[in-house]
Amino acid sequence: MRETILSALDEAQSALAALIRNESALSSIQNAAALLIQTFDGGGRVYACGNGGSMSDAMHFAEELTGRFRHKRKGLPAQAISDVGHLTCVANDFGYEQVFSRYLDAHGRAGDCLLAISTSGKSTNVVNAAVAAKEIGMTVIALTGQETSQLGVLADVCIATPAGAFADRVQELHIKVIHILLELIERRFFPENYVATVNPTSS
Secondary structure, three states, X not given: OHHHHHHHHHHHHHHHHHHHOOHHHHHHHHHHHHHHHHHHHOOOOEEEEOOOHHHHHHHHXXXXXXOOOOOOOOOOOEEEOOOHHHHHHHHHXXXXXXXXXXXXXXXXXXXXXXXXXXXXXXXXXXXXXXHHHHHHOOEEXXXXXXXXXXXXXXXXXXXXXXXXXXXXXXXXXXXXXHHHHHHHHHHHHOHHHHXXXXXXXXX
């Protein structure tokens, strides 16, 4: 058991180290943050979608924007496409492949942004969401585990975090990327939350 634990931690450490050395991915993270900031600056809204663990990441991303990340501040307009009523209705009436795109048809507007999350970069419903977003005039950020993918080709910015043969390592990097994006957004709009606190008694 201990061997498995250490192996898992070693794999995760290697995946993170590879991301740190990946200049293309680092530039994409920076560009994605700039795009999200531009969206909020222009009065737009950010949507996020994904399946399974990526759905959880989409929800986490959105709630950290509408709630808070590190310190109290004004909420930012973000929404994960996760409403159970909508998902089950559209899946039943149109097919699961349309659950995210149909939501954007109803709510998305030009100037909004979609964070589309898929470890494979080829989930049909996420790809369809990206297509719908582009047709509306939204920008698209893809968060994937593949350097080249159908989703990545559609995106304005593609952040690819390859991390081995299985989705769990990719998802671990995705949550790290999401937290970095959140910090960059907060630093732009709420710099007061990142002013270092100086202890007057310290030397």
